[in-house]
Amino acid sequence: MRTVRRLLYADVLGAVAFVATAFLALFFFIDFVEEMGDVGQGAYRARHAALYCLLELPGHFYELFPIAVLIGTIYAMARLAQSSEFTILRTGGLGPGRALWLLALLGLAFGALTFVVGDYVGPYFDAKAQALRSSLRGDAAGNSGNGAWLRDRRIAGPDEQPAGERTDSVNIGNVGTDGRLDNVRIYEFGTNGELLARISARSAQVHEGSWLLQDVQLTRWRAGEGHALPPDERLTALTWPTQLSPAVVDAAVSPLQSMSTVDLYRYQSHLAQNEQAVQRQQIQFWKKALYPLACLVMVGLALPFAYLHARSGGVSVKVFGGILLGISFVLLNNVSTHLGLLRDWTPWIAAAAPSAFYLLLSMAAFSWLVRFR
Known part of the structure; x- marks a missing residue:
């Protein structure tokens, strides 16, 4: 034989x-x-x-x-x-x-x-x-045009008002060759869906548990009043707490066809946890x-x-x-x-x-x- x-x-x-x-x-x-x-x-x-x-x-x-x-x-x-x-x-x-x-x-x-x-x-x-x-x-960017929308849920920190659960919608303009995120916009929503804050950053470095935002413009709204608190804050840097890990961000800005099986599993799990459409990602997985x-x-x-x-x-x-x-x-x-x-x-x-x-x-x-x- x-x-x-x-x-x-x-x-x-x-x-x-x-x-x-x-x-x-x-x-x-x-x-x-x-x-x-x-x-x-x-x-x-x-x-x-x-x-x-x-x-x-x-x-x-x-x-x-x-x-x-x-x-x-x-x-x-x-x-x-x-x-x-x-x-x-x-x-x-x-x-x-x-x-x-x-x-x-x-x-x-x-x-x-x-x-x-x-x-x-x-x-x-x-x-x-x-x-x-x-x-x-x-x-200028290795993945120019490969932007993405992400959603994250978290509990407001001790210095954030009002307290309770936050839902953050994150828009990424594109990704640089060194993994830096460019043209980042973050919208923070409260428990009842009211807009609490908008954060615009020229760039961001993604770390586990937080992002380091550079050249930041921060606008806050009073909960329930619907208008901004003047003036807007301009910050050189801001550490933004989030559960969006580097692996999830990489998966979001990458074409589905080029992602590994593990990355696809992590990404579709993240979308499912945040109640986002996940059928396409699950089929690809x-x-x-x-x-x-x-x-x-x-x-x-x-x-x-x-x-x-x-x-x-x-x-x-x-x-x-x-x-x-x-x-x-x-x-x-x-x-x-x-x-x-x-x-x-x-x-x-x-x-x-x-x-x-x-x-x-x-x-x-x-x-x-x-x-x-």
Whole structure:
């Protein structure tokens, strides 16, 4: 069995690596051609564009790897079937259950690799790429335009009047390359929803339990009277107490697609605790959490191709069929997300439906081929 495992795994790993490399080379070329339009801005040169595109490759790898697994595994299985090697393996004792178990283990390994790249490697290199691009082009902010609204609930401090629970609405203009928040506005509301204070700050540094605001303009209102207390206060710095942690702020200003599973969980938990709309973030969390298992689904889809006789079609035809299956999986995955938002489906069902459908489809095809072919 060790020899069978080595033969099977060597063929599948070689084919998957080849397909993944081809995909990454194609996307590197497309990204590089697109980046050439920005060459010449500031100190941004062609070599920097090439480096930027290289740093973006882990993110592309995460998105494309399940499809590469599908196409590579189909190619390996179809080639073994065409050369009758798989028939010899079956004659030598490789039953359907054992073949499925061997590929399932490989699919789990592919899924673990996808998880590591998507949660750790991809975001790290993507941040490096954005910092490189913005610094060389002379952008003022690495995430310019990526503002956000946040809500926080807290108990008023001993020096704050009136006492009781406060609801703070925070608007962030954009985020600087060093993590500094620019153009911050904070609106403090009392227990009955009355506006108590408005804080405008040129910038803010986020710390655990408090923010350090710089160049602050503070306006307060008398509770229940609806007018400001003149004059407005202008402060060089102000420490503002809050439960908005650096992790929550980073999640709020980052695109959902680039966030890790842990960050998505923290962010959607924060939104739920503050009674904010959370359906979109919950669906994205479940998609991120379940996406590595797509590799297991892909090897399940590929296994039935090993039981097709060579005269049922050449390797190229089967690979083309695999490409169509991969495209349909991506389309259904995207459609399921939008339908989940429109129909208010349970988030984990909306995220898991495409993978569950294709897994059932692959097992049905596998069972039929084993029984009747």
